[in-house]
Amino acid sequence: MEKEKLIKKYDRQVDTYKRALNNRTLARWRTELLNGAHGKVLEVGVGIGSNFRFYNREDVNLTGVDFSPEMIKTARKTASACQMNAELFQEDVEELRFNSDSFDCIVSTLTLCGYSHPTQVLNNLHNWCKKDGTVLLMEHGISSNFLLSNTQKLIDPLFVKAVGCHCDRNITNIVEQSHLKIERTQSHWSGIIQLIWAKPDK
Numbered sequence: 001m002e003k004e005k006l007i008k009k010y011d012r013q014v015d016t017y018k019r020a021l022n023n024r025t026l027a028r029w030r031t032e033l034l035n036g037a038h039g040k041v042l043e044v045g046v047g048i049g050s051n052f053r054f055y056n057r058e059d060v061n062l063t064g065v066d067f068s069p070e071m072i073k074t075a076r077k078t079a080s081a082c083q084m085n086a087e088l089f090q091e092d093v094e095e096l097r098f099n100s101d102s103f104d105c106i107v108s109t110l111t112l113c114g115y116s117h118p119t120q121v122l123n124n125l126h127n128w129c130k131k132d133g134t135v136l137l138m139e140h141g142i143s144s145n146f147l148l149s150n151t152q153k154l155i156d157p158l159f160v161k162a163v164g165c166h167c168d169r170n171i172t173n174i175v176e177q178s179h180l181k182i183e184r185t186q187s188h189w190s191g192i193i194q195l196i197w198a199k200p201d202k
């Protein structure tokens with residue numbers, strides 16, 4: 001899908017993400033994942049800022065990036081409501097450039113499903129993360145259940161059309177193919193949701 005079309009698709013999803021803020025299961029996973037985030041933190045595909053209330057705002061200096069202007073506009077409001085120290089800008093994550101070793105922690109929640117080249121994005125995160133830093137991921141992808149995974153493969157083209165992202169990506173494989181080193185994982189909903197704590201392997 002063309003980038004402009006994709007951006008507009010995400011622009012129209014702001015209200016969906018606002019409603020999802022009330023999802024207690026997502027909130028529990030976000031709490032667990034982001035518990036240890038500290039220092040200079042980069043969040044890619046920041047959306048409306050659904051993670052902001054789960055950071056320890058005294059310990060986090062956040063840079064957030066999203067290519068959807070509507071998401072970034074809403075994320076700025078969320079940051080101000082949470083009194084978060086955040087610099088938020090509209091940019092395509094696949095075009096982003098930072099110096100090596102720029103961040104103590106890099107966060108991606110529910111974004112690897114959307115990139116054209118997810119492994120390349122992870123390799124960039126690897127490069128921008130400090131040697132002793134952490135990369136925190138909460139991603140959705142293909143289930144370990146045969147029936148569910150077959151359904152996901154079948155509906156993937158429709159899913160992309162409706163939502164803009166893939167529902168049949170193998171997240172663990174994608175991370176394993178990158179330069180990151182997986183330290184810990186948690187799997188939920190028959191493998192559809194993966195929480196991954198990773199480190200750069202430098």
Ligand SMILES: C[S@@+](CC[C@H](N)C(=O)[O-])C[C@H]1O[C@@H](n2cnc3c(N)ncnc32)[C@H](O)[C@@H]1O
Nearest residue numbers: 010045046047050066067068092093109110114
């Ligand atoms: C499924 S939403 C997740 C939002 C947020 N991370 C969360 O956990 O609720 C995916 C977000 O990634 C953004 N996104 C997808 N592809 C992107 C890209 N190439 N560059 C920047 N942002 C992107 C979308 O605009 C959207 O806000």
